Amino acid sequence: MATTTVQTAEPMVEVSEIADPSKVTPKDARQMSKLFFGRMAVSEEGTPEHQYARNTLIEMNMSLVRYAAGRFRSRGPEEMEDIVQVGMIGLIKAIDRFELSREVEFTSFAIPYIVGEIKRFFRDTSWAVHVPRRLQEARVQLARANEELCTRLGRTPTVRELSELMSLPEDEVVEAQLASNGYKSASLDAAINSSEDGEAVLADFIGGADEAMERVEDFHALAPMIAELDERDRKIIHWRFVEELTQAQIGERLDVSQMHISRLITRLLAHLREGMLSTE
Structure with a gap:
């Protein structure tokens, strides 16, 4: 197999024989990535040549994930591990969708994918059920209003009283109350009583997702x-x-x-x- 060489900060390197792509400097990875994207473009998907080029691109550009994840370092070391893993998904998506003909640097193309995947992770894991942002914000306002009125009135406030304090229509207060139910979830292993079958767990009463349904809209379009x-x-x-x-x-x-x-x-x-x- 023919080899390709490129001048990097180190001595001349044959890109087909990179011992550890993860140790390639970000500056060198930017130039070498173009060569491997070119190799992916001329090799058939599923072949060893195509897979090698793709895997090398992933390892060489892991520094982009660490850079993007650094914006969220305040989340703590345990959550940072999850953030980096999620960021890797964004990097892989960017590699699979990038084309040299775009005439844009891969780094500029990849960062939005990586950050977007991380933000999606925060959105999906902060709430047990996804709800619109306005209702997420209303839930916080509702919790404060509930606490204030409970202290002031010595009882649970009515929807009308919450509506007046929050300066929101009553139907929006009700929506916020319903949305609050999506902030915490019950375990699927939680035991429940069933008059017919005795004790069962919640998972026994939940149907499975039909993955094909997600494609119906795409097929229709x-x-x-x-x-x-x-x-x-x-x-x-x-x-x-x-x-x-x-x-x-x-x-x-x-x-x-x-x-x-x-x-x-x-x-x-x-x-x-x-x-x-x-x-x-």
């Missing part, structure tokens, strides 16, 4: 866009993502090179992605 493609492009999409043929196998069916199929798939996915984003 994609269907008309795929229908508008010409016959050859529809076949390529079907062969690659339904029959799961490799690019080389598709190239054999159409009597063209694997590289040509790779470019066609990239163009088709960009077109469909743009259409999906415009419908959101």
Whole structure:
């Protein structure tokens, strides 16, 4: 296998033989990442060559995750471990979606993905059930109003009394009270009494999530866009993502090179992605 060399802060290094990508300096990683993104672009997904380039990019750019996670260091050492792990998910998403043709530095592209994943982690773990931000803020205001009125009146305040103190309509106070139920959750292992089956746990009464339901909306949006493609492009999409043929196998069916199929798939996915984003 041919090797590629690049001048870094250390002596000349063959990028195909990096002993420990995690020790590459951020400055060198910026330049070397371009070479490995280029290698990913010309190698078929799932091959050892493609996987090696992807894994190397992940390890070389871990410093971006540590940099982004540093903004949240006040959370404490235990939570920082979770933050770094979540940030790694953002880094991997950025690597899988980055294209050299964007003419933008990978660092500028990756940081929003990493920070966004971390913020999503905070949002999803702070509340047992996700509720709109305005109701999260109203819950805090409601707790303070409840405490003040309980102390002043010596009893639980009514919705009207809370509404007057909080300067909010009564229906919004009720919404905030309902939202408060989502701040804490009960364990699925919590024992409950059932008249028919005796003692059971809460998990016994909760149905499983149908993962396919999450894709229904995407399929509904994609269907008309795929229908508008010409016959050859529809076949390529079907062969690659339904029959799961490799690019080389598709190239054999159409009597063209694997590289040509790779470019066609990239163009088709960009077109469909743009259409999906415009419908959101």
